[in-house]
Amino acid sequence: MPELLPFLKDLLSAPGLSIHEGPVAEMIRARWAPLVDEISLSRVGSLHALRKGTAAEPRPSVLIATHMDAIGLMVTRIEAGFLHITQVGGVDARVLPGQRVTVHGRQDLPGVVVQPSPRLLPPGFEESPVPLEYLLVDTGLPPRRVDDLVRVGDLVSFAQPPLELAGETIAGHTLDNRASVAALTVCLEGLQHCPHAWDVWAVATAAEEVGLIGASTSAFQLRPTLAIVLDVTFAKGPGASDWNTFPLGKGPTLVMGANMHPALHKALKDLADKLEIPYALEYAPTRSGTDASATQVTAEGIPSAVIGIPLRYMHTPVEVVAIKDIQRAGRLLAEFIAGLTPDFVEKITWDD
Amino acid sequence: MPAIGNPQLRLLERLSNACAVSGDEGEVRKIVLAEIEGHADEVKVDALGNVLAVKKGSQRKRLRVMLSAHMDEVGFMLVADDGEGVFRFEVIGSIDPRQLPGKAVWVGRDHTPGVIGARPIHLTTAEERKRAIPVDSLRIDLGPGGKAKPGDRATFASPFRRLGPSLLGKALDNRLGVVTLIELLRNAPPNVDLLAAFTVQEEIGLRGAKVAAFALDPDLGIAVDATPAHDLPAWDGEPAPFYNTRLGLGPAIYVADRATLSDPRLVRWLTSTAESAGIPYQVRQPGGGGTDAGAIQRARAGVPAVSVSIPHRYPHTAASLARLDDWKNTLALLHTALSRLTPDVLAEER
């Protein structure tokens, strides 16, 4: 089994902003292809990989969704060799000044997000955060060269390389949600020597960060019996200590709330208890803010569950995840799939 | 005639990637000492950690010229251990707190990687995002069990690289000056005694240069430094009158900053050298800031002093940006000017 960490680092370094997931989708396809029976792209660019089950047809199926798109920036205007930018997905402009980026122009250009000095800004920005509309990207190239190489609408990715930190953790951009893609890979590898009754759709969804586009369309197309969404959640750490944050490296979270079917949630929880995989319970009272918000209400409705991987500093270029949590989430999923009996769906009922 | 080629760029890269926060300049000092070995008549490390190197000329009636380039950079010090690999830190030197969130850092002599995170945007309010994140709410996170200790210094983890005609990295202020001074020392003209001071603690008050100038007791002093270029478009598209310097226009000769009114004789000497040699230059916009020249001019009974700086954008951030051509022209201007320097330059009264 190839090592997880190098694959994860490659994933983090692959461009793939929302709706523009091509490069990262190719990388995932290459890794998954030997692990599945069929693999293809959806019309909006989600990667659909099928592992066929052993039960008699028509077989029930479970869809595992992990979004693969990254947040980032886009060029809105070019002025004197400097690039004006907007966001793709939710970016706190306060983490941008001084960030290394890659501008995906007619060729990839390294650059840096810069905060002009106060005298170049409207009054009031001596100490206050400078809004995105006033930040620029400098590529170090002369204006004429920039005009030749960069166009309005070109994408800008974060370029912070992944860092291995202490305690078997990794820091980098886009761990949201490539960490989950890695966990799903762990799951698929775990299923290699493990027959399962159900069909498994491993899906790397597109464009989650800009409206759950991949999840809603893939769920519509594949019509799974059940859907499990794997996404990152808030880890406890500097700047985040509230009830909705969870310890880093102490296991995934199992999310409960209106988006999740309680019986499916309970099945995952019971399995984690049985396997002694540590987990935390996470509460999402209304919307989970994950692909499950979409899968649940697709077509006639699909019972959905969410597994979270705790991550620090979400949506900054230095997100931190514990490798162990990735492995645990992958293992829990694989065991869950392996244990699905043909009649499991009959247990997904309302316990009123 | 010294030049900037690949060896000099590689040296700049090593120096830019080295960590030498004010008060802890050892990593850069070590490189400087190795690079100047055999190129000076005397080398010593003084009580503050300045590297003082003297290269005597061979002609008669030589001026004793002090050239100063500071080795230190702005950065951080870990000040308290919160446990689990998380540390409080203080900022050393002037770093805009808005440059900190979301950055990778190198901690300690081993460059242990860490990050300065930020609260996820999902957990912030629109009101909160209008306020800068205060430094005391930020932490350096090395990962659970990460090893460091209060007192360790840290810098932005920001590897040097070239961007077309430009150079990008941390601490270009003032590793550009350090390499320039190394090259001048290696190619010292015979008509002067070249007193090279690689100074410490410039970023926290020109402290190293003060004692270096006292010790070297020069006839005149030149600070070789990096100065900001604010040559970006203004938000409203109007021409901006305050830019300090502009990239691509050559070395910036100082007339006045907050610390020094440059000796006009030295300014004339530098500008006329540039003009006759056809080297581009710019006059730095008079205003704030300060260089080692501010300390040198006050040494003993006073020293005629001036500064020549390489313009660079985004000073004191993880990624400042300079133009290779400006650096080359700075070295050319200084070397040409030194080569034609005679005591006559100071014959006139100031």
Added chain:
Amino acid sequence: MKPLIQKLTETFSPSGYETAIREVIRREVEPLADELRVDALGNLIVRKGPSAGAGPVKGKKRIMLAAHMDEIGLIATHIDENGFVRFTGIGGIRPHALTGGRVRFVNGAAGVIGVERLTDPAKAPTLEQCFIDVGATSPKDCPVKVGDVCGFERPFLDLGRRLVAKAMDDRIGCAVLIETLRALQSTPHELYFVFTTQEEVGLRGAHTAAFGVEPEIGIAVDVTGTGDTPKGSRMAVSLGQGPAIKVKDSGMLSDPRVVAWMSATAEKARLPYQREVLEGGTTDAMAMQVSRAGVPAGCLSIPSRYIHSPSEMVDDEDVQNAVKLLTALVSKPVDW
């Protein structure tokens, strides 16, 4: 094309009340259509080219072209004892563009917008501070009832190259669709020209139309903002520099394949175009993109100044070039 634009823009059809404009458009497109239908939400759906049953052809696609025929407007919420009409907005109403404006109700009644005395005249009034004076003196003689809707009354203005009207958003898109249908010599595709309803209140018409049409490619034709007016928003789109190919707006990211297809077609046909990143607003393309199993979607935009004011301005050549580009796009097989 100008008489058509005038006819389209001078018709009153706020969101949900598109009957009048649908009839105007139906008269234009009926002779050109291979098939025509109106769905449950009032979308006018016009098929052109070979139908689904015509058999597979390489590069043949089912393509939905959408321009919304509704416009922003107002809806009466209360008639006071003196016959003044209080109202709320339908779609994105900008209060600062209201004062002194005239309105025309779908039932033909006209009125003028008045404002309460403002404590701070420097501030734009809120919608709650505005009212419509229809010349009535009491609820009895008021020709307007609660729930009646109106559009802005403003005649079409021809400034030569520049054209001004209310509801240019998105009657100009409707005009581009109609003219494309007229200009189209032949097409390998199963084309659906859809004049959608209720775009201004949340892309509702396009949502159901896309489900019904089930396109393989979706293109909206709508207006976009510009950055070419004094101290205006700083956007890299100008009037007269060609139609805009949308890369992103605040609601959607265009499918990169559609952007590439549109750009390559424009370049091959030597038509000017601009690349658009719009930071406020979205189009029917957003609804098409997420329909069913997903649709590669994009948008051809007509640069427009003063959007959602009663005087929206477009450039005639941009409009002509949009027709040419759209015609070129759907005339040839798709090679991606």
